[in-house]
Amino acid sequence: MQINKPTKQLTEAALFLSIAMVFSWIGFSFMPLLLIVLPLPFIVAGSRIGFKYTVISLLLCFLLITFTIDPLTGLFFIFGFSGMILSIDWGLKKRKKMYQTIILSIFTTLLGLLVYLLMFDKITGLPFKELISQTFDQMFEMNEALFKSAGVSGKEVDGIMAQMKDAVVFVKQIFPSTLILYASFLVYLNYTLSISVLRKMKLTVIKIPAFRNFEIPRELFIGVLSFIAFAMICFFTKKLNYIVILNNVLFLSSILFFVQGLSLLIFIFNKYKVKNFVRVFVIIMSFLYSPLVIMITGVGFLDRLVHFRKIEKLK
Numbered sequence: 287m288q289i290n291k292p293t294k295q296l297t298e299a300a301l302f303l304s305i306a307m308v309f310s311w312i313g314f315s316f317m318p319l320l321l322i323v324l325p326l327p328f329i330v331a332g333s334r335i336g337f338k339y340t341v342i343s344l345l346l347c348f349l350l351i352t353f354t355i356d357p358l359t360g361l362f363f364i365f366g367f368s369g370m371i372l373s374i375d376w377g378l379k380k381r382k383k384m385y386q387t388i389i390l391s392i393f394t395t396l397l398g399l400l401v402y403l404l405m406f407d408k409i410t411g412l413p414f415k416e417l418i419s420q421t422f423d424q425m426f427e428m429n430e431a432l433f434k435s436a437g438v439s440g441k442e443v444d445g446i447m448a449q450m451k452d453a454v455v456f457v458k459q460i461f462p463s464t465l466i467l468y469a470s471f472l473v474y475l476n477y478t479l480s481i482s483v484l485r486k487m488k489l490t491v492i493k494i495p496a497f498r499n500f501e502i503p504r505e506l507f508i509g510v511l512s513f514i515a516f517a518m519i520c521f522f523t524k525k526l527n528y529i530v531i532l533n534n535v536l537f538l539s540s541i542l543f544f545v546q547g548l549s550l551l552i553f554i555f556n557k558y559k560v561k562n563f564v565r566v567f568v569i570i571m572s573f574l575y576s577p578l579v580i581m582i583t584g585v586g587f588l589d590r591l592v593h594f595r596k597i598e599k600l601k
Contacts (some may be wrong), residue, residue: 306331306376307347325371329480332375333489340375359443365402370393374477385503395469399462422454474580498556500549502590510539540583547586
């Protein structure tokens with residue numbers, strides 16, 4: 287008997303729904319590392335069975351997690367991942383450029399996370415910042431007790447704890463940019479994995495550009511320069527919370543230019559056919575050796591201005 291199209295689509299929807307929901311439940315219950323790629327089955331399912339079925343699967347998965355784990359985890363799922371999943375699905379369906387889909391997905395992910403943090407404060411009665419502070423305080427107490435039990439002198443312990451507290455102050459200040467980096471990493475990872483899976487299933491012809499050709503989009507570059515200028519104005523005029531603004535802007539922009547510099551480095555490696563062990567050594571040192579990090583970041587900024595790779599191609 288021939289199965290009609292609506293019935294077949296509903297059957298496929300139910301199958302993909304089940305896989306995605308089980309995947310999510312296992313991730314939240316037993317294997318937190320799975321959450322890194324949690325959007326993947328939903329994105330693939332959305333491309334296979336349609337946008338509306340993705341929405342249905344997200345809602346059903348939200349209910350499953352809420353009733354089998356707890357409501358806060360359910361809220362984190364729906365606000366932390368649904369924006370990313372739906373944005374990537376929409377971008378793939380409309381065949382948008384890679385950077386357009388990624389920027390939209392980052393924006394919707396951040397918006398969802400901000401809503402979740404506000405709801406967390408309301409539901410628990412404990413501000414998220416206060417929860418982080420309590421976590422760090424407990425960490426300080428544990429480390430202080432550990433140092434003292436190891437026979438470290440009181441003066442040395444005080445010095446170590448002072449350094450740790452200064453580091454924590456900086457970490458708290460760059461929390462907004464850390465959130466942006468978290469969202470960017472998740473979006474890029476799941477977008478690239480989704481394209482790879484969908485290409486194998488012959489459901490898309492989109493290709494992921496090689497990392498050696500990576501270049502910060504013009505609109506994003508202009509936005510970064512605007513934020514840097516705004517941060518510098520705040521710094522010199524002492525307006526708003528200029529230290530926090532400056533730290534976040536410089537932290538984010540330096541990482542962005544470092545990535546561009548690293549892509550240029552790999553481009554040069556490929557052009558001159560540098561041996562693999564040399565590539566691996568230099569790339570590892572690029573993350574560990576501070577002067578090299580600064581140099582690559584500066585080269586990345588210059589590359590975005592001058593376009594070294596385009597000059598090379600013109601030759």
